[in-house]
Amino acid sequence: MQLVTEAITSRKTMSSARPEDPEHAADLLARIAADQSRAAFSELFRHFAPRLQAYATRQFGNEQTAKDLVQETMANVWHKAHLFKPDRGSAATWIFTIARNIRFDILRKNKYRQHDLSADDLWPVLAEQNESLDDDYALDQDLLMQQLAVYCDQLPDAQRVAIQLIYIEGKSQQEVADALSIPLGTVKSRTRLAIQKLKELIHSDD
């Protein structure tokens, strides 16, 4: 649990206007999905592309293949931003899973060619998802709700407000976004981070 707590703490101390900040990164993806915002994409690209490039160069030992991975990963981020679900994980994690899939396909293509297993067959990160797949997650939230009253006070203000409006007042995430005049993506990521934090609090009491 140590590692997670540290990660959360370090996130909190970061400036809120940078892609390292999960809420901000989620907003950038939301803006790409909603308005094809070039500015939002440039910002994500500036942050993620060099890291992907460094990683892929180490992996493949080949500059060109590394570039292909960066290009393909970021092209999916641009074209498939609407598939990102802020309540299921962070933007960085979503981009990581896309890069993982592309790396897998590059490695297998060199080895076996066609008829071979593709990353999509294993991890449908980029498939158009059915909303009903979120059911498991909803159940998870119900369980956590029973503990909310006890742990709620320990959340950062912004997250606590989101949780209270949604779980105590019964507002939808969209209604919360409207009420607070913040983007829907922000509400979703605040909710997700709050639930993550609550899980940690609950675990640390075990």
Next chain:
Amino acid sequence: MIKFHPSEQQLVEYVAGDLSAAMLITVGTHIDMCPHCQGHVQDIEEQLSQRLFGDPMAAPASWSANLDMMVDAIIKSPAPAHRSLDDSDNYLFLEGKRFELPATLARNYHRIGSWHKMLGKMWRAPVNLGSDEVLNFIYMGSGAQVPEHTHKGHEATLVINGVFVDETDEYRDGDFVLLDGSHKHTPQTQQEDCLTLATLDAPLHFTSGLSRLLNPFSSLFFK
């Protein structure tokens, strides 16, 4: 209640894509069936992405001039093909029974070959992976027994539906069992039949895999 799970290391290698194709499907199918491992997988994804993206670093100097061009090239690129999840082929039919396939297997339905009778009440169908890896469905009717055997390398067996027993335990839906050359066993079914997925583990040697990003104190995290 699932009793037997893949190791933490296997889950990390699954998330990183560093297992063999057959093991990726087998472990992936277990995860489909196991909420416990689904939670672990989410945590591992978060950890690996943290390792990949967490370090502060600047773009290479040569990029700054070209950044707009690179962004332009992506924005003008054609959208990748649209993929959707087709859930029409979720069932296996055998011996007058219908078995529902977990998501990973349903997505790979087209790889499933035809059923052949083995010995006694046992049937086998291959899952064709386009490589020389061996991944099979094994179906045992009730009251069937496999002669005692050991394994070359590792053999992973995942129970899809039903129950089988051996000298040491009982294995039910979702149980993932990894056996190596030191294990000798005689799997058998009793009143119930059993559909399993079985593979010999022949790991690919991705020595510089993503999973190496994860350091040994992950056990702290996945208590």
